[in-house]
Amino acid sequence: MKKQLSIMIALALLAIGIITSCKKDPIPNNNEQNNEQPSDTIPSGNDTIPIGNDTIPIGNDTIPNGNDTIPVVIDGIRFGDTTGMKVTTYNTIMEFDDAWNPILLDLDGNGTNDIRIETYYDGPLAIGQFQELTLHCINAQIHGQTVEKESYSHRDTTITNYNGWTQIVSNYTYSTCGKIDENDPVSTSNVFEITANDFNDPLSLEDNFQFINSTFLFRENVEYTLMNDPNEEEQIVTGSHNKHIYNCWNFPTDEEKYIGFRITKNGNSRYGWLKIKLHPTWGGKVVDTELIETAIQK
Secondary structure, rough: OOOHHHHHHHHOOOHHHHHHHOOOOOOOOOOOOOOOOOOOOOOOOOOOOEOOOEEEOHHHHHHOOOOOOOOOOOOOOOOOOOOOOEEEEEEEEEEEOOOOEEEEEEEOOOOOOEEEEEEEEEOOOOOOOOOEEEEEEEOEEEEEEEEEEEEEEEEEEEEEEEOOEEEEEEEEEOOOOOOOOOOOEEEEEEEEEEEOOOOOOEEEEOOOOEOOEEEEEEOOOOOEEEEEOOEEEEEEEEEEEEEEEEEHHHOOOOOOOOEEEEEEEEEEEEEEEEEEEEEEOOOOEEEEEEEEEEEEEE
């Protein structure tokens, strides 16, 4: 009897131990001291997975899919960098006297010309022929700025005598390159100057662009003499010799340069460039115009 009672007590104690062990919490993985959530717990819904100081969102509404695009914001382009540009190459040279054959450019390919470059080679009979190369905005704005420039005037007189006659010639010089005499008068003019850019120069969206009906790229220096009818009674001949020097206001010659432009339609602007080279000819007096390429943002 005592043996059976001992067995029953032992079984009872064993049952109590089993119940107590079932009520214990599981031991966290390496988190005993901080009472943290076990590492094998998987977050769901709007939970995040910590990685260092960052977190990765979980949930379909935060994961981009293949059809999404990330907008790329740029503040300009670089001349000659064809990334994202539609480039058209040319083999076009307009000679200095090709007034009947201007360069017409449809830069955005919509069937309408945006820029015209033309050369004028003519002049009044008293002066003779001379060249003016101009750029005209039709639907595009040109990269450049209006600047205040100085020009200088000089006047002197040449008197010569021969066979009893006196010739008096007034010499007038207009120059963009500096004074001939320190007392020469100075005039200032507001002139729109097209920016001559080099390869890899930046073109910022904040740069100045203007719609200019017509602006000079090149003007040939002009020099001519006008003589009046002689005064037989006094044996005097008078006249004037006139010289215009435009060199210092001309676009650079004999090197490839980029001209920036902007076309805006329906509130959207696209930027691009013309790549040209002005080739001096006739001893540098006039230029032929080579169009090398155009480019515009796609």
